[in-house]
Amino acid sequence: MPLRIAENSLVLFQGDSITDGGRKREVATDLGWGYPLLIASWIAAMYPERQIRFLNRGISGNRVRDLLARWEADCIALKPDWVSILIGINDTWRRYDSNDPTSVQEFERDYRALLRLTRERTEAQIILMEPFVLHTPPDRETWREDLDPKIQVVRQLAREFKATLVPLDRRFREVAMRRDPAFWAADGVHPTMAGHMLIAQEWLKAVGVRFG
Numbered sequence: 330m331p332l333r334i335a336e337n338s339l340v341l342f343q344g345d346s347i348t349d350g351g352r353k354r355e356v357a358t359d360l361g362w363g364y365p366l367l368i369a370s371w372i373a374a375m376y377p378e379r380q381i382r383f384l385n386r387g388i389s390g391n392r393v394r395d396l397l398a399r400w401e402a403d404c405i406a407l408k409p410d411w412v413s414i415l416i417g418i419n420d421t422w423r424r425y426d427s428n429d430p431t432s433v434q435e436f437e438r439d440y441r442a443l444l445r446l447t448r449e450r451t452e453a454q455i456i457l458m459e460p461f462v463l464h465t466p467p468d469r470e471t472w473r474e475d476l477d478p479k480i481q482v483v484r485q486l487a488r489e490f491k492a493t494l495v496p497l498d499r500r501f502r503e504v505a506m507r508r509d510p511a512f513w514a515a516d517g518v519h520p521t522m523a524g525h526m527l528i529a530q531e532w533l534k535a536v537g538v539r540f541g
Contacts (some may be wrong), residue, residue: 332537336379341409348387360385367529393439412453416462421476433478453490463510469517
């Protein structure tokens, strides 16, 4: 399958700290040091003739409600051709560190609202990436009760909106059987560079890049 992203397309990455990757806010085109940079670099090297542009608007700490609140300025107004979203782990994390949960119903409502806006106000192709957590430290295992239903919501919304799904949770579970979870995400949430490369590879496969 050839690369699905057409010449001169604008690809927008959205999400929380995993997407943010320490990007410089004062530089609109800065991609940070994580998976968005890896994806953009790979595509630039392999398909230089297509001149595909990339923007990163991930913000550390964001939940799905935060994305919805800034969607007009940080998505619709940018007129992207592709929108890639990785969100959800903070909707779970805040339950455990701040006693500020996001119910599955709220998560689904707000996620569906921003996807509906994207469909109605842009012509963008949508990529939904599953949130994930690895069991390191061990207490992260208890987060499954909260996160698993939200992962199911993302899968359902991908079907409903005919979006491309990147099954990160399944993939991280697989690789954590080959090497300890901390190798991929030291705190179970924030990927190491190996973890970011894994995300980039799964994303690239989803848009038609083949490895090996």
